[in-house]
Amino acid sequence: MKKLNGKIKHNIAVFISGRGSNLKSIINYSSKRRTLYRVKVVISNKQKAAGLLIAKKKGIKSYYIDLTKSKKLGNKVLNILNKNNIKLVCLAGFMKILPKYFIKLYKGKIINIHPSLLPKYKGLNTHKRVIENNEKYTGCTVHYVNNFLDSGKIIFQRKVKITQKDNKRSVEKKVLKIEHKIYPKTIDKVLSNL
Numbered sequence: 221m222k223k224l225n226g227k228i229k230h231n232i233a234v235f236i237s238g239r240g241s242n243l244k245s246i247i248n249y250s251s252k253r254r255t256l257y258r259v260k261v262v263i264s265n266k267q268k269a270a271g272l273l274i275a276k277k278k279g280i281k282s283y284y285i286d287l288t289k290s291k292k293l294g295n296k297v298l299n300i301l302n303k304n305n306i307k308l309v310c311l312a313g314f315m316k317i318l319p320k321y322f323i324k325l326y327k328g329k330i331i332n333i334h335p336s337l338l339p340k341y342k343g344l345n346t347h348k349r350v351i352e353n354n355e356k357y358t359g360c361t362v363h364y365v366n367n368f369l370d371s372g373k374i375i376f377q378r379k380v381k382i383t384q385k386d387n388k389r390s391v392e393k394k395v396l397k398i399e400h401k402i403y404p405k406t407i408d409k410v411l412s413n414l
């Protein structure tokens with residue numbers, strides 16, 4: 221925790237694997253508004269994740285850690301989180317299943333954003349499946365992370381209407397726009413309840 225502009229801010233970590241557009245929206249939101257948090261570290265399990273560059277440009281400590289190799293690397297992550305006094309871990313396009321011991325250690329302190337109206341369409345290729353099933357609505361969900369894929373308690377979700385003209389790409393665009401709005405705000409809500 222650190223005092224910024226006279227306000228107490230909690231440190232959060234964002235875990236990514238790729239583009240990092242949610243990461244960007246979280247950083248921008250927290251630097252422009254009166255939020256309860258600031259992004260202290262960014263961890264990517266992919267070396268070439270574009271999100272790492274976003275973090276660097278904003279002067280945020282960022283790490284590439286190949287989590288597939290050994291448990292030692294998991295310990296490296298834990299050390300980073302401890303050292304930086306991280307209160308909440310936010311997964312944003314993080315494409316790796318976290319180990320059980322990690323989830324247990326950070327119980328109630330890891331959240332994720334998923335591009336569907338959970339519990340519908342867990343897992344990958346959500347928009348493709350939504351279109352194939354002729355859904356009238358889709359959306360996105362922020363949820364706690366537990367040991368099962370996209371199955372933790374739902375914190376917040378928002379619906380998006382699908383029209384006749386929509387395809388996989390347009391739906392992805394619409395949903396992503398909403399993700400960028402709801403995730404930064406929901407992080408504040410979660411922190412206010414911790």
Ligand code: GRF
Binds near residue numbers: 396
């Ligand atoms: C988002 O659609 C998010 O919901 C999903 O992966 C995508 C990540 O996009 N988990 P980005 O890396 O934040 O741009």
